[in-house]
Amino acid sequence: MLEHMHAGFIAAFSLSNLGALTFGTFVGIVVGILPGLGPMVGMVVLLPFSFAFSPDVALSLLLGVFCGGYYGGGIPAVLLRTPGVPSSLVTSFDGYPLTQKGEAQTALSAALLGSFGGGIISVVILIFLAPLLAHVAASFGPPEYFTVAVFGVVLVVMAFRDQLGRGIMLLGLGFWFATVGIDGTTLSQRFCFGTLVMQNGLDIVPVCLGLFGIGQTLILVERGIMKNHDIQLSRSSLDFSKLFKLFKYWKTLIRSGVIGTFVGLLPGTGSILASFLSYDVTKRLSKEKSLFGKGTPEGCIASEAGNNAVPAGAMIPLLTLGIPGDALSAVLLGVFTINGIYPGPLLLVKEPVLITTIYFSMLLINIVAFAMLVIWLKPFAMIVKVPGKLLAVVIMVISLVGIYAVNTRLFDVGVAISMGVLGYILLRTGWPIVNLVMGFVLGEIMENRLRETMSLGDGSLMILFDRPICIFLVIITILIIFVPFMLDVRKSRNKKLSN
Amino acid sequence: MPEKKFSASRVHDLFGSVLGLFALVMLVSSPWQVDSSGPDPFYKGPLIFPLIVFSLILAGALPSMWRLVRPSIQASWYLDGHGRSFKTLIILGLLILYPAGLLFLGLEISTWLFLFIALKLVKQDSLLKLTIIPILVTIILFVLFKFFLDVWFPEPLLIEPVKEWAMELLRK
The missing domain is CATH 1.10.287 (Helix Hairpins)
Incomplete structure (x- = not known):
């Protein structure tokens, strides 16, 4: 154990890893600050470059963008009331009123302290919880994996239950994309339409880069980024005297970090719920309830600690079960599988050095992101002035060349452009695009586990009811599907009665 | 609402x-x-x-x-008030032409052309932006992909004959 920790420590502090995570964090903060881009665009643009590195360095690069994005998102939320990432909307509830009172430094200090605390707490939870969950998951067979995957998929679909039909369609579409090409088990051709290039199937890079990178930039070309030249910051770096005063909110910090981690752990819930829930719980428990919404640093700390705890929380099901919690961790799953590493309970046993490297890298990313923003707060905040349309055009061309470079196939560029069109339509219409990505990433896992389960049950799924874990998960899944509907029905009945 | x-x-x-x-x-x-x-x-x-x-x-x-x-009485085709996407369609057309550009013109010329036309289209057309950004991005992509990552790009079908012709001229 200690020798793995030592090896992981050495790998995390290697020059290449430090360089990758610093660069990734820098890119993450930049795309997080720019409203309309976000960490997903940053991750997919860097995805093709990550293949040039070893898996640990590639993961550090992308994790840097993942975590850095949440750090950056809070800056425009506080200064301009424009969240860089959707979950930072909650930070603006108290951050912007503080800025209006001339206390932008206090608001930013609170947001940064919250982000840093949430990030560190969640990594510590990840370190302790992942082996426990992996230990439980070690006894899993195909039926258990299948039910876990179904559970994850249902959670994702139910997270958008106001768009249930659309969510199901996109999930199905993602599953279908995953089936294209040669079937790994039987070596049969599927949906190749008589062409040779389709036999390799659809790669995760063009699909994700097309959906998010090109799709999002096409939206940016249309709308641009809201520009605001009114950035009120008294000094270029963070004022430490304000930061130290905020340590009195340590309970809020820890509580919100824990809430964020556990919300991140559940597939489909996402960082918006994490920051809302942390904020709401803090507001209920605070002695200064009346200040919430009018400008209290406690609100900023709660919201940012909540959303910044999500990345490490989402890593728990990814590393232990191979089930990504959201679209961002789905991309990370792609990096693992492309490098021939299959996340699951055995990963912690088979690749202990890689896992400890990831832990140390995540801790380092939080330190680097915090330090970068403390030192260069104003220069980073000024990034919001860069014209969005200019950025969009540049990102498009980098994305296309990046996609081509992965396999040197122009076919992949064509796939990315097609996915870009689909991504644009989905983003413009507000359909839950995350379902499509989850379907695509989980498709292969679902199909293989389903077929293995059916083989074990001689063509019947009744085998699921012979296993206690499966029964438990099936019951939970059914509850997740029906309880919200029953609550909705009751709510609308009560409303009718009161009318 | x-x-x-x-x-x-x-x-x-x-x-x-x-x-x-x-x-x-x-x-x-x-x-x-x-x-x-x-x-x-x-x-x-x-x-x-x-x-x-x-x-x-x-x-x-x-x-x-x-x-x-069977649409409801309130149903309409109104989507989001962001208008029709003519500019996006043109940019999309450029994106589709870009891989063809890689094939016929090569990485450098097609990247420069794409950026120049696209920046003009999205009205980021000050002289400084139009001259510096396409050149800068082209150089970065060239250095990154061709020099550092050693990625193979197809020989540009249109440029090669022109190059040969120019070489021939020089030799004469």
């Missing part, structure tokens, strides 16, 4: 119905599109999952199809 209108737009139903019809066609044609001639029984074979998937899409699309055929 605008959000409600946005969510209820008939555009959603049209898009959902198109997906549903596509799934129906694929569901029916799946046995011909999937090579299931192997010895495995159906439940282990390559066809079971696609059939489930297309049924799922079709089931998800049914409400959209129903609403498209």
Whole structure:
């Protein structure tokens, strides 16, 4: 154990890893600050470059963008009331009123302290919880994996239950994309339409880069980024005297970090719920309830600690079960599988050095992101002035060349452009695009586990009811599907009665 | 209120119905599109999952199809008030031409051309932006992909003959 920790420590502090995570964090903060881009665009643009590195360095690069994005998102939320990432909307509830009172430094200090605390707490939870969950998951067979995957998929679909039909369609579409090409088990051709290039199937890079990178930039070309030249910051770096005063909110910090981690752990819930829930719980428990919404640093700390705890929380099901919690961790799953590493309970046993490297890298990313923003707060905040349309055009061309470079196939560029069109339509219409990505990433896992389960049950799924874990998960899944509907029905009945 | 209108737009139903019809066609044609001639029984074979998937899409699309055929009184084609996407379509056209540009003109010329035209289209057309950004990005991409990552790019079909012709001229 200690020798793995030592090896992981050495790998995390290697020059290449430090360089990758610093660069990734820098890119993450930049795309997080720019409203309309976000960490997903940053991750997919860097995805093709990550293949040039070893898996640990590639993961550090992308994790840097993942975590850095949440750090950056809070800056425009506080200064301009424009969240860089959707979950930072909650930070603006108290951050912007503080800025209006001339206390932008206090608001930013609170947001940064919250982000840093949430990030560190969640990594510590990840370190302790992942082996426990992996230990439980070690006894899993195909039926258990299948039910876990179904559970994850249902959670994702139910997270958008106001768009249930659309969510199901996109999930199905993602599953279908995953089936294209040669079937790994039987070596049969599927949906190749008589062409040779389709036999390799659809790669995760063009699909994700097309959906998010090109799709999002096409939206940016249309709308641009809201520009605001009114950035009120008294000094270029963070004022430490304000930061130290905020340590009195340590309970809020820890509580919100824990809430964020556990919300991140559940597939489909996402960082918006994490920051809302942390904020709401803090507001209920605070002695200064009346200040919430009018400008209290406690609100900023709660919201940012909540959303910044999500990345490490989402890593728990990814590393232990191979089930990504959201679209961002789905991309990370792609990096693992492309490098021939299959996340699951055995990963912690088979690749202990890689896992400890990831832990140390995540801790380092939080330190680097915090330090970068403390030192260069104003220069980073000024990034919001860069014209969005200019950025969009540049990102498009980098994305296309990046996609081509992965396999040197122009076919992949064509796939990315097609996915870009689909991504644009989905983003413009507000359909839950995350379902499509989850379907695509989980498709292969679902199909293989389903077929293995059916083989074990001689063509019947009744085998699921012979296993206690499966029964438990099936019951939970059914509850997740029906309880919200029953609550909705009751709510609308009560409303009718009161009318 | 605008959000409600946005969510209820008939555009959603049209898009959902198109997906549903596509799934129906694929569901029916799946046995011909999937090579299931192997010895495995159906439940282990390559066809079971696609059939489930297309049924799922079709089931998800049914409400959209129903609403498209029988729209409510308040239903409209209004989507989001962001207008029609002519500029996006032109940029998309440029994106489609870009891989062809890689093939015929090579990385450097097609990247420069793409950026120059696209920046002009999105009105980022100050002299400084139009001259510096395309050149800078082209140089960065060239150095990164050709120099550092040593990625192979196709020999530009149109540029090679011109190069040969120029070399010939120089030799003469």
